Amino acid sequence: MTTLTGGCQCGAVRYAATGVGTDGYWCHCRMCQRAVGSVAAALVNVAKRDVTWTSGAPTYFMSSPFGRRGFCAACGTPLTFDYPDSAKMDLTVGSLDDPGAVQLTSHFGIETRVPGWIAPDDLPTTRCDDYAPLVARWAAVERPRA
Numbered sequence: 008m009t010t011l012t013g014g015c016q017c018g019a020v021r022y023a024a025t026g027v028g029t030d031g032y033w034c035h036c037r038m039c040q041r042a043v044g045s046v047a048a049a050l051v052n053v054a055k056r057d058v059t060w061t062s063g064a065p066t067y068f069m070s071s072p073f074g075r076r077g078f079c080a081a082c083g084t085p086l087t088f089d090y091p092d093s094a095k096m097d098l099t100v101g102s103l104d105d106p107g108a109v110q111l112t113s114h115f116g117i118e119t120r121v122p123g124w125i126a127p128d129d130l131p132t133t134r135c136d137d138y139a140p141l142v143a144r145w146a147a148v149e150r151p152r153a
């Protein structure tokens with residue numbers, strides 16, 4: 008367990024995550040790709056109760072019916088991903104003061120992995136549609152047909 012600090016490019020939004028783990032992952036899903044403007048998002052999952060906004064606060068964009076992206080409204084730096092009703096959240100590894108403090112341990116959303124950009128490795132992989140909590144969230148927002 009460690010303390011991770013970070014923030015956006017302009018410095019308006021800063022955070023500290025205390026007593027958290029350092030297992031990070033690549034998310035290759037299309038929403039993360041767009042949210043960070045890259046072929047994948049490097050994320051570290053932490054408990055919301057362990058995160059303190061030490062300067063400012065993120066602005067949120069709902070990127071799905073149940074997921075949102077936190078970013079700095081002044082400079083646009085992507086900072087977080089979370090489900091508002093969840094006790095956990097992701098911080099973007101690139102917004103950490105020391106991105107090297109987090110280790111890559113897995114890959115998520117590999118059905119939309121972009122070939123050629125991130126070298127293959129032997130780490131565990133998960134498809135979005137094989138991840139039961141996410142499948143259940145999508146099922147819950149699908150309206151029954153009359």
Ligand SMILES: [Zn+2]
Nearest residue numbers: 015017079082
């Ligand atoms: Zn900023």
Ligand SMILES: [Zn+2]
Nearest residue numbers: 034036039116
């Ligand atoms: Zn994603």
